[in-house]
Amino acid sequence: MGGSQSLLSAPVSWGQSWNRRHYHPSIATGHTALSPKLVSSGDSEAKAKRQRQHARARQSRQEELQVEEQQDGEGVVVENTPQEVEEEVDVEDSDMDPAQEDVVCAMDDVAVAMLKGKRVIITGASSGIGEQMAYHLAKMGSHVLITARTEERLKKVVEKCIKLGSSSAYYIPGSMDNMTFAKQVVHEAQRLFGGLDMLILNHIGYTYFDFFNGDVDHVRELLEINFLSYATMTVEALPMLKASGGNIVVVSSFAGKVGLPLTVPYSTTKFALDGFFSSLRMEFKHQNVNVSITLCVISYIDTDSAVNTVSHVIQQPAAPKEECAFEIIKGGALRQREVYYQYHATKIPMLLRDWAPELLEYLVLKNYDVNALKKE
Numbered sequence: 001m002g003g004s005q006s007l008l009s010a011p012v013s014w015g016q017s018w019n020r021r022h023y024h025p026s027i028a029t030g031h032t033a034l035s036p037k038l039v040s041s042g043d044s045e046a047k048a049k050r051q052r053q054h055a056r057a058r059q060s061r062q063e064e065l066q067v068e069e070q071q072d073g074e075g076v077v078v079e080n081t082p083q084e085v086e087e088e089v090d091v092e093d094s095d096m097d098p099a100q101e102d103v104v105c106a107m108d109d110v111a112v113a114m115l116k117g118k119r120v121i122i123t124g125a126s127s128g129i130g131e132q133m134a135y136h137l138a139k140m141g142s143h144v145l146i147t148a149r150t151e152e153r154l155k156k157v158v159e160k161c162i163k164l165g166s167s168s169a170y171y172i173p174g175s176m177d178n179m180t181f182a183k184q185v186v187h188e189a190q191r192l193f194g195g196l197d198m199l200i201l202n203h204i205g206y207t208y209f210d211f212f213n214g215d216v217d218h219v220r221e222l223l224e225i226n227f228l229s230y231a232t233m234t235v236e237a238l239p240m241l242k243a244s245g246g247n248i249v250v251v252s253s254f255a256g257k258v259g260l261p262l263t264v265p266y267s268t269t270k271f272a273l274d275g276f277f278s279s280l281r282m283e284f285k286h287q288n289v290n291v292s293i294t295l296c297v298i299s300y301i302d303t304d305s306a307v308n309t310v311s312h313v314i315q316q317p318a319a320p321k322e323e324c325a326f327e328i329i330k331g332g333a334l335r336q337r338e339v340y341y342q343y344h345a346t347k348i349p350m351l352l353r354d355w356a357p358e359l360l361e362y363l364v365l366k367n368y369d370v371n372a373l374k375k376e
């Protein structure tokens with residue numbers, strides 16, 4: 001039987017044609033590395049832009065390698081040759097028209113610029129997507145306060161954030177099944193930063209990946225970690241976020257928009273997030289509250305916990321956590337109401353949800369090898 005802290009969603013193998021950019025997962029977190037390639041051969045301006053992108057991506061990757069080498073205690077050695085890094089950061093030609101690519105690129109740059117000096121809390125940042133978000137924000141020059149339960153991991157992430165350029169970086173260990181701790185994290189941001197610009201709610205508690213076992217107490221416990229702590233932190237942080245005109249970013253899942261098999265407790269908690277935060281967003285509009293709420297609908301991502309838990313059952317490649325983390329942050333900074341990542345694996349199936357639910361169910365089930373589960 002499978003079990004994990006992290007569950008996913010990524011039920012259907014949709015064509016890749018909606019994927020607007022190719023991204024190499026091993027590329028570090030510099031935003032330039034995530035920007036799409038500017039194509040159009042013969043267009044000298046686009047070519048120059050592309051060369052600048054490559055140069056910045058190369059520099060970004062080298063910085064990351066240096067930090068990793070320093071942390072390993074093996075001295076500052078950048079092992080990749082410029083040629084290797086060039087190959088690593090190279091991106092394929094995209095189908096997008098160059099003008100459209102320029103817009104996407106500009107939006108990336110705007111989001112990055114907006115986050116410099118911002119004060120951000122990230123929960124669940126000792127691993128996976130949360131950890132990657134911390135590194136992106138560090139490179140953007142934000143102040144970060146990260147939290148999770150494992151102090152050793154948090155310490156390492158904070159050290160790396162400082163080396164990557166974070167304006168400041170702190171951690172506070174604790175468990176989100178304790179609402180007093182959830183409030184304490186927010187108070188700590190007030191004490192350390194004197195305010196807050198962005199609250200990123202990302203952590204999830206342990207659950208199983210299997211048929212529902214009838215344990216309703218587990219559902220209640222998971223609701224506390226995955227949902228009630230999110231609501232608690234939001235309420236506690238609102239005065240600071242109102243003062244700064246800030247952002248709340250809620251990391252949910254495709255499983256929080258469409259009920260998926262083998263994830264009954266998890267899916268329940270993610271649906272609760274949609275209900276709470278989508279209602280609250282509407283109320284903010286009525287009340288002229290200048291705080292944005294971004295709900296992130298995420299597909300199957302290549303974090304260790306997700307891959308270890310579901311890869312034997314779900315027949316779909318996992319998307320890169322680095323790019324996923326960047327898209328979440330970007331959506332928050334640009335005050336988008338929802339982020340769909342990967343777009344083709346989340347937004348397109350959503351079109352079927354209300355108009356052809358049976359077809360969607362058929363496609364989802366087709367993508368699950370439940371026999372592999374039984375063999376466990």
Ligand SMILES: NC(=O)c1ccc[n+]([C@@H]2O[C@H](COP(=O)([O-])OP(=O)(O)OC[C@H]3O[C@@H](n4cnc5c(N)ncnc54)[C@H](OP(=O)(O)O)[C@@H]3O)[C@@H](O)[C@H]2O)c1
Nearest residue numbers: 006008124126128129148149150175176253301303305306
């Ligand atoms: N990866 C995917 O395929 C996928 C797909 C869709 C949505 N998502 C969403 O993306 C987010 C991140 O997922 P991920 O794959 O990056 O997960 P992950 O790598 O397992 O990270 C989960 C984080 O939550 C922390 N955590 C676990 N239990 C906790 C508790 N009781 N109190 C406080 N923190 C706790 C973990 O650290 P400690 O163990 O140190 O506490 C860790 O930092 C989640 O909201 C998930 O639902 C992921």
